[in-house]
Amino acid sequence: MNKLGFGYLRLPKNGDELDYDTLNLITDAYIEKGGRYFDTAFSYLGGKSEESIGRCLSSRHPRDSYMLATKLAGYDVKSYEGCWRQFETQRTRCGVEYFDVYMLHWLNKKNYDLAEKYNEFAFLQELKEKGLAKKTGFSYHDTADLLDEILTKHPEVDYVLLQINYLDWESDAIQSRLCYETCVKHGKKVIVMEPVKGGRLADIPQEARDILAEIDADASPAQLAIRFAQSLENVEIVLSGMNSMQQIEENLADVQPLTAEEMAVMQKAVAVIKGATAVDCTACGYCLKHCPKNIAIPEYFKLYNEYMRNPADDWKITPVYDNFTLKSGKASDCISCRRCENNCPQKLPITQHLKSIAQAFEKTE
Ligand code: SF4
Ligand code: SF4
Incomplete structure (x- = not known):
């Protein structure tokens, strides 16, 4: 098959x-x-x-x-x-x-x-x-x-x-x-x-x-x-x-x-996978063309997932985020217009996640 x-x-x-x-x-x-x-x-x-x-x-x-x-x-x-x-x-x-x-x-x-x-x-x-x-x-x-x-x-x-x-x-x-x-x-x-x-x-x-x-x-x-x-x-x-x-x-x-038994085993893995992923983004990119602030939404979600798995790695993740913001809007630039959310097939609360991302990566000393 x-x-x-x-x-x-x-x-x-x-x-x-x-x-x-x-x-x-x-x-x-x-x-x-x-x-x-x-x-x-x-x-x-x-x-x-x-x-x-x-x-x-x-x-x-x-x-x-x-x-x-x-x-x-x-x-x-x-x-x-x-x-x-x-x-x-x-x-x-x-x-x-x-x-x-x-x-x-x-x-x-x-x-x-x-x-x-x-x-x-x-x-x-x-x-x-x-x-x-x-x-x-x-x-x-x-x-x-x-x-x-x-x-x-x-x-x-x-x-x-x-x-x-x-x-x-x-x-x-x-x-x-x-x-x-x-x-x-x-x-x-x-x-x-x-x-x-x-x-x-x-x-x-x-x-x-x-x-x-x-x-x-x-x-x-x-x-x-x-x-x-x-x-x-x-x-x-x-x-x-x-x-x-x-x-x-x-x-x-x-x-x-x-x-059917094997499919049931797979469902046991679901809780583990979900627990290890902060944002369930598939990187489809459908949100991007709707964002008036040109925020690199899927890239930021990918970095945020890495960060949430290993917060101690923020010293190497934050500079990658900073590099993205040279060409794209920052997470904190979001104006909550929600155009992205209306076009996200995963129905993610994007604006809410961006707030967490701004807090994680845009800390001021
Ligand atoms: S809510 Fe924020 S991220 Fe979404 S389209 Fe509007 S400005 Fe862009
Ligand atoms: S539309 Fe949703 S799932 Fe697709 S890249 Fe944007 S946030 Fe991720």
Whole structure:
């Protein structure tokens, strides 16, 4: 069993530039090893993700050797005609005639209302009828109750893209399990994003590693995290944002589904991991473009997590923070406008965390 999809979001880089040589290599290796499913979106990397699909995938591999999914930034289009304009840009960027899966990006209450206002579900159907999208769906970041309402109103979609990993499985904020069960109830196949929670589940405390070793002592924490999502019956694809050959090799290895007992063992590791992490940020960067003070939110959260694990290391962490503030706003520059919080898929209390960060790193002598 391997349901691994290639998420074109966290792509390999050389400094600030995308590393296309590595991206070609790992794209080819993924296909050679039997991988088929690529996932991108209009907004990923400001359009560079879709352009990379054109450059590294569609111009170098036959169209029937891969499946391609992308997403409409429906929260930005402002009209039905706007949907078409964005779709045509996507086809040009990606260098394809049709998409295997076409989704509305990031439905939550606010974006769902916009999707209804601009008839975006009708747009998905029109694409399907014209053969421009083989299957349709949406990515989702809100409660299971709202998901139930959407799927009741729109039984025509094929897929829901959900954030699922063993850390968020029982989370009140993310509601992974409840959302998954809602999809099962409506007979919808699930595609999984963030199975390793933005890399967080690749680097877990030793105590949590020891717990996971009870399941498979040879598997890495990241492999086990991906295996958790792959083991769910209604899950068809598990996306992983891979940027190295090692990740391709590891993640495409043949895996056995976890048993219910093994999944229960994983839940024992959750308390340990949560206890060792002050801020549950996945470094997705969605908050950044909304911040009027240009605060390097995910970078500060990463430093703060290191600091909270080892407060005695503040002598080496604080200078790194100071360096960031030369180009970015400081944590104390936050004006609590909460634009970041409204765009954080993890629903983090960002403003509150920034106050703690300012206290930790901006001490005056
Ligand atoms: S609340 Fe603070 S961090 Fe968030 S967008 Fe506003 S200024 Fe930036
Ligand atoms: S704070 Fe939220 S939106 Fe910003 S990078 Fe972290 S998880 Fe993503």
